[in-house]
Amino acid sequence: MGKPMQVARYWRHFKEKYRLIGGKCKSCGHVHFPKRPVCPECGSQEIEEFQFSGKGKVLSWTIIRNPPSGYEYYKPYPIALVELEEGPVILAQLTDVDPEEIDFGMEVEMVTRKIREFGEDGIILYGYKFRPLLK
């Protein structure tokens, strides 16, 4: 258990997880991530794709010391709520960072990283993580 191998389950979300494409309501202009079929603000079903810049700041964070099975490899690892510059909040791992450096409001940017692997013969999952903004 806990070893889903169905590749389709993951490639379905490549747009969101590799490129940070979310949704924008054509009716009220609300942007959200991930893209939804119904606008959470006005209920419109006219939603188009929206490309996020990938820049944001840390709202809250934690260091995971007892991970769910399948994620032991990175332990301990930081996870944060990041407020994207366009407004929505996204949950992701922080990377390339010393846990001591993380703070409220820290500026971060999206990078693509390995999220998880399923052993030697299994698939490898990639997706977004956020690192301190390179200046």
Add this chain to the structure above:
Amino acid sequence: MRKPVIIGVGLTPVGEHWKLGLRDLAVEALLNAMEDAGVDKVDSLYVGNMASGSFVEQENLGALIADWAGLGNIPAVKIEGACASGGAAVQEGVKAVMSGLEDVVAVVGVEKMTDAWPSDATRYLAYAADAEWELFHGVSFVALNALAMRLYMKEYGYTEEDLALFAVNAHANGAKNPYAMFKKVIKVETVMRSPYIADPLKLFDASPIADGAAAVIITTEEKAKEFVDKAKMIKVAGMGRAIDTISLANRKDLLLLKAAKIAAERAYKMAGIGVEDIDFFEVHDAFTVMAALSLESIGAAERGKGAMLAKEGQIAIDGDYPIQTLGGLKARGHPVGATGVYQTVEAVWQLRGEAPNQVPDAEVGLTQNIGGTGSNITVTILRRV
């Protein structure tokens, strides 16, 4: 509509039941409740359970438990709302009685968690979060609550020690409950010395993984007279439930349990009372920060003042807002899908005047059961007949 009353309760101690399986626990609690109510058959069974398929590879709990409890060919199904499964099952049972479709209904909440490895249990619990947008990133349930805890402390200026007071209170009360998992009084230092599991959340900010089952028998006020004396009848005066975004990140207000607020408003309206009429609160303290947010969302404290109630000593048995009177999730234990039914049983004890840690002259009690990170919440108000 017909007036629903609870006429029987039953339960097993919460703990690590190595010798008992899911069906043993559920059947024991259920038969105890039927005996307490003096009924030998029921019209239907509702089972509150979150993740039996993951924990013990068993679904179809309605058939399993009704069959093994000898209830015959009655209708029986499992009700799932993550950790609020128990609260939701109680409410489904009440609805069935109120509607007139069923006269005597049994509800059992059960979870068997210790048959799984701890890291797998952590994973199964995270199934209540959003699989694609939360669990995918390696988040645990504890971590989601830790994100809220850090924000709460920053927003309102509380310390880890302040929140630890909720755990201290829960243990003080749990120490008097023979069915509690931890019957040990603790101090703030005990919480502070425990290791971080997801900073700033420590082991003693969190409720334990546990096994257990609790059950109630519900019927109408009219029908109840056939089985028990008035002193044993406890009225279900109000109830409500609501959902919120499944992902924490998608909340507009990360520190408002909006689903609890809406559920509580519905329950108060149905009962025709307000928070000032409630004598005690069994809120969902799966994590210390959730106890604070729960008190705020159900109207017992203003926004940001939930933890003040703990600092002022108002959450103790003799305070104005007693909570977790039998130990809460933290000390009684949190067999997830069973918890809402345990809360109901404990509220019934208080209202019957039978609680080992009795709130003096308790007339009205409120239970609040949270599923997910505040995504699925039930509030139920019970009162003496």
